[in-house]
Amino acid sequence: MPHDQYNGPDLPSDPFETRLSSALHDTGGLFDTDRAALVAAGAARGRRLKLRRRAAVLGGAATVVAAVLGGALVLPGGGSGAGAEQAGSGQAGAVGARPKASPTASPAPAGVTKQQMISTLEKLLPKGRLSEQQGRGTDEEPSYAPMASLVFDDGKGPAAVTVALGRVQPGSEEARQTVLCPDKVYIPHDDCRTTRLADGSVVMVFQGYEYPDRRVDTKHWLAELVTPTGQHVSVMEWNAAQEKDAPISRPEPPLDPAGLTRLVSAQEWRALVDDIPIDPNQQTGGPTRAPEQPGAPVRSTLQTLLPKGLNVVNRSSNEAGFGYLVVDDGKGASLVQVNVQTGMSKDAGALFGSGSETLPDGTRVAVHQGPGEKGGEGVVMWTVDTLRTDGRRVVISAFNSGTQHDAATRETPALTIAQMRAIALSPQWWK
Structure with missing residues (x-):
C-alpha cells in the first residue's frame, strides 16, 4: 500500500547526527543513531551530511519527506549529476531571487484536510484507475506535512504516487539545495534535471531507483518544486503498486x-x-545562508596531498567542508573522500575510544577498517579519523571501488592506512 512508505524506511546504513535521527523518529521511522557506525563512516556536519540527507530521500526513504517538508530537515544535494552544474550556475539560485517579506498581519491559514489532498491529487492525475487512497491533513496531524498517496493505473500497470507539501525559507541554503541534482558517486540514477519556470519557480526532476544498490529494480522518480516565496511541493512515483515489497508492475x-x-x-x-x-x-x-565550513577547499587540497602514481578519474566540486576524488593507480578505481570540521572537541569521547591513539601534541587518531556503507559487493571502507586539541577534525575514507554502491573494482583501496594518516594529519587543511 502506498501508505506503507511512511513506515520502516530503507535508509543508508550509516546514521548521521542526532537531529537527523530525531526527525526520522518523529515521522514514525525506526532509524537510530549508532555511534560506532558514525565513527566508522567518518560522520561530519556540512557537505557530507547534506549528501546523506539527500541520499535518504532520493535513495527511496520516503519517510524522510514528511520531516523534510515540515521544516525539520534540510533536504540538500549537490554534485555532478546531470543538470547539477546548470542548476548551480543560476537556475537553482533563482529560488530566492525575488523573496517576498513575510506579512506582518494576515489571517491565520485555514489548514489543509486529508480529503483536500486526496481529491486534488486525483483531479490532477491523467485518466486512469485510482485506488488505495491515503492522506493526511493538518487538521489531523498539525505537526506533519500534509500528504496524499494512491495507486494509479493508466492501463499499463499500477503505480504508487505520493505528494507532500511544505515550506522552505526563501533564498535559504535549504531552498537552493532542495532543487539541486545529486552526485552519481553517492546516489546512482539515470537522469536528473533542474529547470526554472516562467514564474521563477525551480523544479528538479530525478529519475532513480528505490534501492541504490539495485538489489530490486524498482524505479523511484521524484519532482521537487520550490517557488520564489518558499512554497515546496514534492511528488514521488514508482513503477510498482508500493514503494517496497511489491512486484514491479510496469517498465x-x-x-x-x-x-x-x-x-x-x-x-x-x-x-x-x-x-x-x-x-x-x-x-x-x-x-x-548556511555558514561556510572553515579551512582550505577540500578537493584541491586532497589532490595536492595524494601520493604519486594516482590518476584522478572523477572529482567533486571544490569547496570547504567536504570533497572527494576517484583515483586509479592502474589496478582499478578507488573513491577517496574527506570531511573537514571545527568545533568537534565535545564529540571526542564518542569518536575516539580505547583503540585510538594520542600523539605527543594531543591530536587523537582512530583507524577503522570494515565493509562499505552501501552494500556494494565486496566493497571495503578504510577510515582515518583525526582530531586536534582545538577541535579541528579531518576524516579521510577510501574504498576499493569508484563508488560506495558499485561492486569492488580492486582488492583494497588505492591508499594505504599510512598514506591516509599522513593526508589527514597534514597542516595544509587549515591554510
Missing part, C-alpha cells in the same frame, strides 16, 4: 519528466501550501 513510473513537472507545479498545490498553519518555532525573516 517505468506512469508520469514522464514533463508529466511530473506539470503535476508538481500545479497551482492547486500552491494554494494548499498557503493554507498550511505556520509553525511559530520555524525560522522567519529574510534569506539566509
Whole structure:
C-alpha cells in the first residue's frame, strides 16, 4: 500500500547526527543513531551530511519527506549529476531571487484536510484507475506535512504516487539545495534535471531507483518544486503498486519528466501550501545562508596531498567542508573522500575510544577498517579519523571501488592506512 512508505524506511546504513535521527523518529521511522557506525563512516556536519540527507530521500526513504517538508530537515544535494552544474550556475539560485517579506498581519491559514489532498491529487492525475487512497491533513496531524498517496493505473500497470507539501525559507541554503541534482558517486540514477519556470519557480526532476544498490529494480522518480516565496511541493512515483515489497508492475513510473513537472507545479498545490498553519518555532525573516565550513577547499587540497602514481578519474566540486576524488593507480578505481570540521572537541569521547591513539601534541587518531556503507559487493571502507586539541577534525575514507554502491573494482583501496594518516594529519587543511 502506498501508505506503507511512511513506515520502516530503507535508509543508508550509516546514521548521521542526532537531529537527523530525531526527525526520522518523529515521522514514525525506526532509524537510530549508532555511534560506532558514525565513527566508522567518518560522520561530519556540512557537505557530507547534506549528501546523506539527500541520499535518504532520493535513495527511496520516503519517510524522510514528511520531516523534510515540515521544516525539520534540510533536504540538500549537490554534485555532478546531470543538470547539477546548470542548476548551480543560476537556475537553482533563482529560488530566492525575488523573496517576498513575510506579512506582518494576515489571517491565520485555514489548514489543509486529508480529503483536500486526496481529491486534488486525483483531479490532477491523467485518466486512469485510482485506488488505495491515503492522506493526511493538518487538521489531523498539525505537526506533519500534509500528504496524499494512491495507486494509479493508466492501463499499463499500477503505480504508487505520493505528494507532500511544505515550506522552505526563501533564498535559504535549504531552498537552493532542495532543487539541486545529486552526485552519481553517492546516489546512482539515470537522469536528473533542474529547470526554472516562467514564474521563477525551480523544479528538479530525478529519475532513480528505490534501492541504490539495485538489489530490486524498482524505479523511484521524484519532482521537487520550490517557488520564489518558499512554497515546496514534492511528488514521488514508482513503477510498482508500493514503494517496497511489491512486484514491479510496469517498465517505468506512469508520469514522464514533463508529466511530473506539470503535476508538481500545479497551482492547486500552491494554494494548499498557503493554507498550511505556520509553525511559530520555524525560522522567519529574510534569506539566509548556511555558514561556510572553515579551512582550505577540500578537493584541491586532497589532490595536492595524494601520493604519486594516482590518476584522478572523477572529482567533486571544490569547496570547504567536504570533497572527494576517484583515483586509479592502474589496478582499478578507488573513491577517496574527506570531511573537514571545527568545533568537534565535545564529540571526542564518542569518536575516539580505547583503540585510538594520542600523539605527543594531543591530536587523537582512530583507524577503522570494515565493509562499505552501501552494500556494494565486496566493497571495503578504510577510515582515518583525526582530531586536534582545538577541535579541528579531518576524516579521510577510501574504498576499493569508484563508488560506495558499485561492486569492488580492486582488492583494497588505492591508499594505504599510512598514506591516509599522513593526508589527514597534514597542516595544509587549515591554510
